[in-house]
Amino acid sequence: MTRAVGALLRKELALERRTFQVVPAMALFSLTTLIVFHFALQQDDVEGRLAAGVLTVTLLFSAILGINRLFVADHEEGGFDGFLLAPVDRTAMLVAKALALAGYLLVLEVVAVPAFGLMLLEPALTGGAVLKTVVVLGLADAGIAIVGTLVGAIAIQTRALDLIVPLVGLPLLLPVVIGTAKALAPVFAASGAEALPAKWLVILGLYDLVFGLLSYAVFDYLLED
Amino acid sequence: MHAARLRTLSILTVVVLIAGYSLAAFSAPMDADQGFMQKIFYLHVPMAIVALCGFVFGGIFAIAHLRTEDPTWDLRSYVAIHIALILGVGVLITGAIWAKASWGHWWVWDEPTLVSFLIIFLLYATYTPLRFSIEDRERQARYASVFAVTAGAFVPLNFVAVRSATSLVHPRTFDSADNLPGAMRSAFLVCLLGMALLFVTLWKLEMTHKHTTAQLRALKRKLGGEDGGRPRRSAAPELRVG
Numbered sequence: 226m227t228r229a230v231g232a233l234l235r236k237e238l239a240l241e242r243r244t245f246q247v248v249p250a251m252a253l254f255s256l257t258t259l260i261v262f263h264f265a266l267q268q269d270d271v272e273g274r275l276a277a278g279v280l281t282v283t284l285l286f287s288a289i290l291g292i293n294r295l296f297v298a299d300h301e302e303g304g305f306d307g308f309l310l311a312p313v314d315r316t317a318m319l320v321a322k323a324l325a326l327a328g329y330l331l332v333l334e335v336v337a338v339p340a341f342g343l344m345l346l347e348p349a350l351t352g353g354a355v356l357k358t359v360v361v362l363g364l365a366d367a368g369i370a371i372v373g374t375l376v377g378a379i380a381i382q383t384r385a386l387d388l389i390v391p392l393v394g395l396p397l398l399l400p401v402v403i404g405t406a407k408a409l410a411p412v413f414a415a416s417g418a419e420a421l422p423a424k425w426l427v428i429l430g431l432y433d434l435v436f437g438l439l440s441y442a443v444f445d446y447l448l449e450d
Numbered sequence: 451m452h453a454a455r456l457r458t459l460s461i462l463t464v465v466v467l468i469a470g471y472s473l474a475a476f477s478a479p480m481d482a483d484q485g486f487m488q489k490i491f492y493l494h495v496p497m498a499i500v501a502l503c504g505f506v507f508g509g510i511f512a513i514a515h516l517r518t519e520d521p522t523w524d525l526r527s528y529v530a531i532h533i534a535l536i537l538g539v540g541v542l543i544t545g546a547i548w549a550k551a552s553w554g555h556w557w558v559w560d561e562p563t564l565v566s567f568l569i570i571f572l573l574y575a576t577y578t579p580l581r582f583s584i585e586d587r588e589r590q591a592r593y594a595s596v597f598a599v600t601a602g603a604f605v606p607l608n609f610v611a612v613r614s615a616t617s618l619v620h621p622r623t624f625d626s627a628d629n630l631p632g633a634m635r636s637a638f639l640v641c642l643l644g645m646a647l648l649f650v651t652l653w654k655l656e657m658t659h660k661h662t663t664a665q666l667r668a669l670k671r672k673l674g675g676e677d678g679g680r681p682r683r684s685a686a687p688e689l690r691v692g
Contacts, residue, residue: 375600379593383583393580393597396573397604400611407615428611439603443596446516 229313233321255337270347277409292373296381327370354418364429470641487551494544496645504534509602512595581685664689
């Protein structure tokens, strides 16, 4: 299982390194979204709840782009058939894809969070605030990666891939949005970063756990052919 | 699935519903705070409970479908979600009317039950488009079941998240059926039973309809009629009989 996941993950990352199809698009889109927010809200800087919301929405929408592309190569180039012929556990694909998506999100955040800090956030990001942001976004990434992989795998077999991903994915990810925005709001407070609300970290963790187990249970059925 | 049993069930449903709403209208006391508007409670809350149960049952039937690969389970799941969605529209409309009457706004964000219900409704509203956009029948059934299972598990989790996100400025109207006065409570329970029976009746009716259509198609096929396996794009599961 570990070897299969490792091999699939290497394939995923090698593909992305050679084609640069997903991550640059996500990063670019997140920067554009920040600019859109600047003009739409007509604010030069944001703090607290508004800041948390702007960052959450930016990351979520950029993540949707990544989810849209996640299975395209496997679908078009016969990657699914190749994988199904290999005598490995099918869950390996779920794990590898979710890890790859989490990796993309991580790279996205390395670009988007500093950009957000420079362009829009009013209280400058201190070391403590960065650390707290990393904790919250780590939990959020896990949820987005798991649900994103599941939704991406469902949507790739439909005739309306780009429609189904946001339509199904956004409602499913709303608890993540609520949790991330609520947990980040005190971190971006104008008076300096406050303590992380433990309740929201627990809810995010619970969400990751439930959907992790659920995806593990149902993912096999999406590959059977 | 027999017409006679369906008729008994329909009559029973009508009787219980009439009894429930008569109790609600005449026997249950007028709410001291909200007056007559509070009566919508006997329609709104049972409908919401039955709709949510319908979604969860859709998920449970979907698990059975994934385990057995029997298309009848897929049909059961589809019909349950379908009817729950229709009830969901009613829930949102009656909820908005009640909110307008008691709080003065058509929509209130700090009423967690209303907000969670909207999110769940929007999620399930994608069920039919999802089915419709997968052409292969077998795959359509399998993917729809995966969706139904996922969404079924999402229902309680979403309630937890939305409820904790809300600062409860408005008092919860009713936390449970226990804090209702006796006459209100019995009226509410009869209405709930009536709504549940309505759901079951509609569910059975649609199941019977789908079965009959499948049988009719099979007979036509046997006669060598024009309705031989003509592929028809549809979101509804197809049964093969005979």
